Amino acid sequence: MKKDNKQKGDRGEAMAARYLEEKGHVLRTRNYRRKTGEIDLVSQIGETLVFTEVKLRTTDAYGTPAQAVDSRRQQRMIKTALWYLQENSLFDWNVRFDVVEILGSPETGYVMNHIENAFLM
Template sequence: MFARREPEHLRTGRWGERRAAKWLRRRGYRICGRRVRAGRRGELDIVARDGETLVFVEVKTRRSRGPARPAASVNRRKRRTLRRAALSYLKRMRPPPRYFRFDVIEVIGPRGTRRPEIRHIRGALSLRNDQKTWW
């Protein structure tokens, strides 16, 4: 009878992903997919091409600035999930890309804001070990 409304935090996250994809397109990236299921539990927010490089983008959205950057919430467990999802995605590609990287995009602003603050952290995660590379 009644449609269930998506929780506010999920709607904010989806809005941030749309803004991030638009921001990337304006900078010449080609968006290959959004909310891509890869593996059993993994989801990649955005998969894009930056020239010859395949880019796996994790989007972190916050309504306002806080004491910690949004990217700081990409904890060890999330990094492991992202790596596994990316490897699953790469295994399906024929031919596989020569280059790939993990980026994080922070979107800060209330949902619906026309010009939220966007910060792009290229090469934010390493595939080799469990490291964040942006601080």
């Protein structure tokens, strides 16, 4: 089960990375991890760093994928983003937090929704 979830997550992140690159983002890193948490994708568009959470779900029976990015998850992302900014001396950059939600499966196809500025620091 964990292996399936990891593969599903990796597939969603790859889809989201391609999507963001098509929109002009330059991917800086994937799966940035610190003790405070993980950020799926870190990209740059212009002079803005974008920290993106990717959520892939096969059904919305328990809510949309983006609804899984609750306030606890947001706080973990913010703390982890601060580590990234500090380690890379990027405190003078604009920052935003996005969510890419993906709904579907290989059999049914996927619908992707990019929520820019999903929450604030």
